[in-house]
Amino acid sequence: MQWADFLANEAATHSLSPEQTAAFVERLKTENSGKSEAKLASELNIGAAAFKKRMAEVYDKFAKSYPELATSNSRGKLEKLRACLTNKYNGGQDAHPTIKEIHQNIPPAVPFDKFVGREAELEKLHKQLQTSRQVAIVAVAGMGGVGKTELATQYAKQHLQKYQGGVCWLSAQGIDVGSQILIFAELKFKLIAPDDWELADRLRYCWQNWQQGEVLLVFDNVTEYKKQVQPYLPPESPRFKVLLTTREKFDRTLPQLPLGVLKPLAAMKLLKLPVDRERLKSEPWVAREICKFLGYLPLALELVGRYLDTMPDLSLETLLKRLEKKRLQHEAIAKANSLMRYEYGVAEAFALSWEQLxxxxxxxxxxxxxxxxxxxxxxxxxxxxxxxxxxxxxxxxxxxxxxxxxxxxxxxxxxxxxxxxxxxxxxxxxSEADEVKTNFTAQMVEVVKQIPQQPNREDIFNLTPHIPHLAEVATHLSQYLSDEDLVWPFTGLGSLYKGQGLYQQAEPWYKLCVEVAENRLGLEHPDVAASLNNLALLYESTGRYSEAEPLLEQALELRKCLLGNNHPDVAASLNNLAGFYVSTGHYSEAEPLHQQALELRK
Missing domain, CATH: 1.10.10.10 (Winged helix-like DNA-binding domain superfamily/Winged helix DNA-binding domain)
Incomplete structure (x- = not known):
């Protein structure tokens, strides 16, 4: 067993907190023997005083096993603790039972100090397994790439001393799970049931004669609980604990630990592991944007980190632009890294779930x-x-x-x-992509048509959840809008913002509406006139009269040209221009326009 894994198990045995464990492992790692506490504290992103306090707490907890620590000074405590642990690691006579005496087939895991952002989940998982009655089944669920298997592996390694009856790791996607249990029992405990017995009887024989002590069974990557797990569960006994990893969501009868993406700070820490720290410090904002773009997904972060490590001259800004352009098809996240245990790239991991739909x-x-x-x-x-x-x-x-x-x-x-x-x-x-996008944009137009020209508070409250999706249609899907529906998303967004008095947010949509309408429909189209009119009214509302007036005049002339002098839209333009003159105190110019609009409407 590796020294780092041994230290992690010792930390679990002595009930160290995640913070204490991090300080303990960092302090006792062989390569850190000559480093100062200040240097190690810096590497853990904590202050020297905090590091010293955590180590003092570690010495206190280990003093229960090694009383000589209580009478030593700080440096002496470190050397005595290192000596005691080294002796135990090497199987010294004074050592307590070590991990070598516990039978297990846990797959390799990343070093404990490089497993970041899951301290709370590890603690919660342990509590769930210990408090559940009889067979404790805890589903570590979540979408592909969040680190379900790694969490289960870390838990099994860190708490190995608790499971004196062994840890049996079973792949739900491998050979028959029952056969895996029989093979483990034969190799580890020399338990061999007669070949002519039924599988259920052979398993029962193994469970009855299993080595004493608490036992942890891990069913990894479960997709069909009734087929892959249920037939092979041990008898109901408090000493048997069962842990599942699965992409599926079970009902509430099965205790579960949902596993999501990392918190932003933990995501940044994971990205830092394979990448030179100074490199990230030189572009901190871009590093945060990369984490955000990747949705803080552990698999994606590790793949990108390892990719950056192979490209020392590649700037983070350039990588971000390439990721935004190529997205899941960019080589940084498309394929698995040969040095990682996980065998899939991000898209491949998602495809496993896609195929089940x-x-x-x-x-x-x-x-x-x-x-x-x-x-x-x-x-x-x-x-x-x-x-x-x-x-x-x-x-x-x-x-x-x-x-x-x-x-x-x-x-x-x-x-x-x-x-x-x-x-x-x-x-x-x-082959249905264009049809689906056309139907989607048409449905969003039906939503936007509910927005009145002057929305009240209730309208704004009901329609605000739709704003980002209307913006998505206007920005990225406008080519799928019909000519008749083209301006609706832009005018709707402008009206919602204007109705709240958010004129700065409304202006870009009204301006973009004019631009898109002119490009698609040409300079002479009623919707272009309407778009000019809306932008002009916004400018008038904000006191930008010199910009509003020519647009109102342009809209009026365009409507007369396209619709003739006897049309309701022409009357509306006359009225709007008259209202503008009233607002600016040009009453003599406003009066004939109002009269003209009135006669036309009559």
Missing amino acids: DENAQRLGCWLSLYALADIPFSVEAIEDDNEQELWEKAIAQLRKLHLIQWQSKGIYRLHPLIRQFFQMKLDES
Whole structure:
């Protein structure tokens, strides 16, 4: 066993907190023997005083096993603790039972000090396993790439001393799980049941004669609980603990530890592990943006970190631009790194879940990917056909079960940034991509048509959740809008912001509306006139009269030219221009325009 793993187990045996464990492992690592406490504190991103305090707490806890630590000074305590632990590691006569006496087949794991951001989850997992009655089954669930297997591996290694009856690691995707249990029992305990017995009887024999002490069984990568786990569970006994890792979401009868993405600070720490620290310090803002773009997903962060390590001259800013352009297809995250235990790139990891979805769930995932990266208002209650509504409910349930969408509240969902990219990639690969995008934009136009020209507080409250998605259509999907619907998203967004008095946010949408309408429809089109009119009224509201007047005049002349002098829109333009003159105190110019508009409307 590696020294770092041994230290991690000693930390668990002496009930060190995650903070104490980090200081203890860093201080006792062989390569750090000549480093000062200040230097080690800096590497842990804490102050020297905090590091010294944590080590003092470590000495106090180890003093229960090694009383001689209590009578030594600080430097003496370190040397005595190192000597005691080295003796134990080498199997000295005074050593307590070591890990070599505990039978296990745990797969390799990253060194404890490089396993970041999951301290709270490890602690919670241990509490769940210890407090559950009889067979404790805890599902470490989550989408691909969040580190489910690594968390289970770290837990098994750090708490190995607790499981004196051994840790049996079982791959749910490997050979028959029952056979794996029999092989473990034979190799570790010399338990051999007669070949002519049924499998259930042979397993029962192994459980009855299993080595004494608490036992941890890990079923890794479970996809079918009833088939891969249930038939092989040990008898109901408090000493048998069972841990699952799975992408699926079970019902509440099974205790679970949902595993999400990392917190931003932990994500940055993970990115730093393979990358030179000074390199990240030179572009700190870009490093944060890379973490955000990757959605703080551990797999993506580790792949990008290792990629940067192989490209010492590549700037973070250049990499970010390439990631934004190529997205999941960029080589930094597309393929697994040969030095990593995980065998998939990000898209490949997501594809494993995609393949478990039926056609309706896949179609729904692609549809949801067209929404912006924000809370998605999506309710099936408005669907009148009961059978169709049930189909969509089942599709939502499938996506949730595999953690491909996140439920926020009733009728509100969210997609992880990289999952959204994956669904968009799948949509673009299909022959229905253009049709789906056209239908999506048409549906969003129906939403925007609910926005009145002067929205009140209730209108704004009900429609605000749709703002980012209308912006997504206007910014990235406008080519799929019909000519008749082209200006709706832009005018709707402008009206929502203007109605709240947020004129600065409204202006870009009104200006973009004019630009898009002119480019698509030409300079002589009624929607261009309407767009000019809306922008002019916004300028008038903000006192920018010199910019408003020519636009109002231009809109009026264009409407007369296109619609003739006897048209309601011409009357509206006359009225708007008259109102402008009233606002600027030009009453003599306003009066005839008002009269003209009145006669025309009559």
